Amino acid sequence: MTTSLPPGVVCEGEHVERHAGGATEWLAFDKIKLYTNAFIVEEGRILLGYKKRGFGKDLYNGFGGKVEPEETPLQAAIREMEEEAGITAPLRKCGTLFFVCDGLDHAFHIDLYVANDYTGNITETDEMRPEWFAISEDTPSAPHPPIPYKQMWADDVFWMPMLLANRPFVGRADFAKDGTMQKWWFAEV
Numbered sequence: 001m002t003t004s005l006p007p008g009v010v011c012e013g014e015h016v017e018r019h020a021g022g023a024t025e026w027l028a029f030d031k032i033k034l035y036t037n038a039f040i041v042e043e044g045r046i047l048l049g050y051k052k053r054g055f056g057k058d059l060y061n062g063f064g065g066k067v068e069p070e071e072t073p074l075q076a077a078i079r080e081m082e083e084e085a086g087i088t089a090p091l092r093k094c095g096t097l098f099f100v101c102d103g104l105d106h107a108f109h110i111d112l113y114v115a116n117d118y119t120g121n122i123t124e125t126d127e128m129r130p131e132w133f134a135i136s137e138d139t140p141s142a143p144h145p146p147i148p149y150k151q152m153w154a155d156d157v158f159w160m161p162m163l164l165a166n167r168p169f170v171g172r173a174d175f176a177k178d179g180t181m182q183k184w185w186f187a188e189v
Ligand SMILES: Nc1ncnc2c1[nH]c(=O)n2[C@H]1C[C@H](O)[C@@H](COP(=O)(O)OP(=O)(O)OP(=O)(O)O)O1
Pocket: 035, 036, 037, 038, 054, 055, 056, 061, 062, 063, 064, 065, 066, 067, 099, 108, 110, 153, 154, 155, 156, 173
């Protein structure tokens, strides 16, 4: 089903809604900051990082952060992967997400990237502890555990399957002050 895009979501192609729910109104925002989030997917497994400090502490996520003023989002994604996991990867864009958190002064526009290989040695940093997870519980890539959705942002379970299936996606999620996801919308492009 094609529906109108939530405020803040940018989508150049046709889109088909896959998941939507929650409160009736989207939260308002007046400032947007650009972020990246990047993943390595190879041989039935995905590399996630356990966030050791700061925003999203104790959650598993891709590697990423703010886009600096002099950078393109792709340059920022490559830099963040090097800084947070110690590796260089031929990243390609796979999706765009928009998040609003009640009480924060800005909304998050996040470009998502994926690569199927990398160079360098995966390294734990002060910020992130990289760990491999099996993509499918049916064909586990022993010795890796399944993707830990219960220890990830609540929105991830909606778009991660599209990332893993190589299907471009867009979406938005709004979070209450206590961190619960209060409204969401995700579509395949
Ligand atoms: N809701 C949700 N789901 C999935 N991923 C995310 C969110 N909210 C988010 O912020 N993120 C992602 C986007 C980024 O990849 C990280 C946040 O980056 P972080 O490194 O914590 O940000 P900063 O510390 O401000 O940036 P740098 O200093 O690293 O540039 O989580």
